[in-house]
Amino acid sequence: MVAEIGHYALMLALVLAIVQGTLPLIGAQNGIESWVAVARPAALGQLFFIAVSFAALTYAFVVSDFTLTAVVANSHSAKPMLYKISGVWGNHEGSLLLWILILAMFGGAVAAFGRNLPPYLRARVLSVQGLIGVGFLLFILLTSTPFERLPNPPLDGNGLNPLLQDPGLAIHPPFLYLGYVGFSMAFSFAIAALIEGRVDPAWARWVRPWTLLAWCFLTIGIALGSWWAYYELGWGGWWFWDPVENASFMPWLLGTALLHSAIVVEKRDTLKAWTILLAILTFSLSLLGTFIVRSGVLTSVHAFATDPERGVFILLFLAIVVGGSLLLFAMRGPALRSGGLFSPISREGALVLNNMLLTTACATVLLGTLYPLFLDALTGEKVSVGPPYFNATFVPLMVPLFVALAAGPMMAWKRGDLGAAMARLKFAFALSVVVALGTWYLRTGGPVLAIFGMALGVWLVAGALLEWFARLKLFTISPADSWRRLRGLPRAAHGMTLAHIGVGIVIMGVTGVESWTEEQAKVMRPGETISIGQYDLTLKGAKTVQGPNYSALRGTFDVSSEGEYITTMEPETRSFTTSTMTTTEAAIRPTLTSDLYAVIGDADGKGGYATRFYVKPLVHWIWAGCLIMVIGGFVSLSDRRHRVGAPAAKRKSAPLKEAKA
Amino acid sequence: MRLGYIIPFVLFFALAVALYVGLGLKPRDIPSALIDKPVPEFNLPPVKDHDLGLKSADLQVGEVTLVNVFASWCGPCRVEHPVFMALAKSGEVTLHGINYKDDPDNASNWLARYGNPYKRAGADRNGRVGIDWGVYGVPETFVVDQGGRIRYKHVGVVSQDDLDNKILPLVRKLKAKK
Amino acid sequence: MNRFARFIVLIFAIVSILVTPVLVQAQSTIDKPLENPVDETRALALHKLLRCLVCQNQSISDSNAELARDLRILVRQRIAAGDSDDETLAYIVDRYGDWVLLDPPVKSSTYVLWFGPVVIFLLALFGVFLFMRRSRIVPVATAASLNAEEEVKLKKLLDDTQEGNS
Structure with missing residues (x-):
């Protein structure tokens, strides 16, 4: 019964989405106020019905209703509650429903909090959101309903893929979707x-917070996925350049570019057509990612069970949404005259460089990801494009970006002074040289590029801090005055500083783990010792232990350094009762500067066990850096100028006039 | 300059066409690197309780042959097995087997229970010969011509339809060429 | 053949009978690193360049699949047998094709892949150049008049900002 309610609610939501996607758009075009007014209630109603539907599916998973195909295929009565709930989106149908729910939530947010938007703009935005909703609701209702009943329900379900039974991955998809779908707002x-x-500065001001919010969520989602791969897959890898990873990384790259170009539109009223194009492309790449994951055109570790019928549907949808909007862009784009002029050496110039490099990097990733498909389609030849390709093409594009990043924020608008910026960065440069020399001294045998990577990371952190100090006039005025300046500075400025520091920390983390990882593999018997980095690990023993829905081989290692006992590590290999799959539970001992990572594998039948150990320097800096970037994003969002929902009587009247002009 | 604004649409259109073509492709099927190459050098002992093992020379006797890679632990092999039993009975083409990474007793029992369609069946205990043949998933079936060259590779279950419409026509063509 | 030689041969035969099957078993079931650390490092680096055939998108160094393990062992064996890195890769490519290489070789069918990024970069650079030139050569008068309107708008925005922060 509950499932039928969920299904019915989806159909009602579709009806409302159709209304929301058509009436306000036509109304706004022809000045029919009553049709324009439909947008808000329709968006809120659509959100309500989709929420009901989602609640119904969640209920079915929580009570393990095995009359539903989706529950049988992805759940099991003996599964912990957290994974019963995460099982809702651990499959194609349910995750699609989550996608739609988030889409409706963003639409609902505009309807509920967008009072300061000009009514016609709001109506049109909600209409476009409604049309996207129509596409996805049709998709789920026609090809992938999660509420399908089984004629002969089994007694228990098949269980969720053991790899997905992990707290990190349970919350990874919702964040990823909040990011993906969040870009629909900019679109x-x-x-x-x-x-x-x-397109005017006011427009950019409405778009920026939504883009920033989506960007923060997407950053969290990607970082969580990377962290999960690191500790759960058991090989210590944190990024594989897998098509599905790339599918989330490409919108992130363009979204980052969009964040920056929207600043130029807001402050300088130029780069308009380009920013519009970026907004369209960012969301298009989110849709493309959905297509890649669900259609089976590319093979991936993470892909959902695929079905060509679904592929055709998403492709058709993609063609209509993206093709239509790009056609609209081709017709209307030339009319968007740009205003403010600027010299190449200026803040605008720096942001244009940022956009060019991020867009090129994104295009490169797209080329590498889809090339096997292109080649197969054209010639039938099969080729693999893996991490070596992406590292060779992506990294060289990022280096100039990071070098310039420290100087960019120091440039003035319109016409900057590169010499002055360089002079202010003297200290950052000196610090980078010191760090480079220090790195060279400490890790003489390591790759030369590592020295450069560490210096680049420090350059960014120091550059961001110097820029921040300069804004506070620290050391040039009294500390009390600096404090006052600190309070008076817009929060977006603090946010930017934090985000740029985060990037520097990520660079150092990536450099550390890619350059100096140590790796040891050995067949160990109890009592044997292995040395890696500064550590000695002794296998004390291994035994089989029983978990709630698995049995595990657990090894016990005593870890010591220079003869002194430090800790005990207990990696496991788990075999699940409902699946033939095994998972590796690595034991990780994180420290500030490096992780010790231990894995136990199969027994060799003669009392020995296959073991692997890694020392991963600075690996946690990658996720720490991402976290700092996200915090920076949220600090920036808390800026009053960005608070879209805040009622502002004064501001309300001004944009109204502009929109009608 | 206005024309510049249409470029994104054109690029996307090309991409969409490629994606549409891509939907009909099978990225999981990896072509064999050994097509039109001589069979690898190998010499496998017979499966337990059987007399004839399989070696390269057995495939270079001037006769078109099929080589099927199978294992008792492989579920899909059970599915295609009756097809091969019928083929063996018809005697249209000689079928050899490579028993891939299997336990000797299990392999022997499996053949005893379901029947042995293979003229020769070599036991590849550690999977090394399988690697030489470029095997990545069991079952796989190869068509070898009179000169001992690999002409075709079929990955996955050979259905009656696959046999009648792909494999046997090729066998007949190769035989006719002689 | 003298007695001593016969004894040696006998011992050798016994040892090889005893050792061989065990070795085969050990090799086929478990990852055993090479004794020589330099060789082992080479093997680990090569593992990262080879694609796992069963799991499709991981290197054999990142996969739990059985075939990936067999290939890891094979790489170690080739290196132990004295093959260079290129020879080892070629050995596997001969059997599975270019498809197993995660670092696709530069050849006519991958020119677009390898040179594409350079072309994209140059086109982007050219686009930026065109844009920059255009936004600088607009006559001063138009620019000024546009800017006046701009300034008012901008000022309004900035005023809002100040309010927001006070």
């Missing part, structure tokens, strides 16, 4: 602006 605003035929 809808861009389409609405193209229809209205105007």
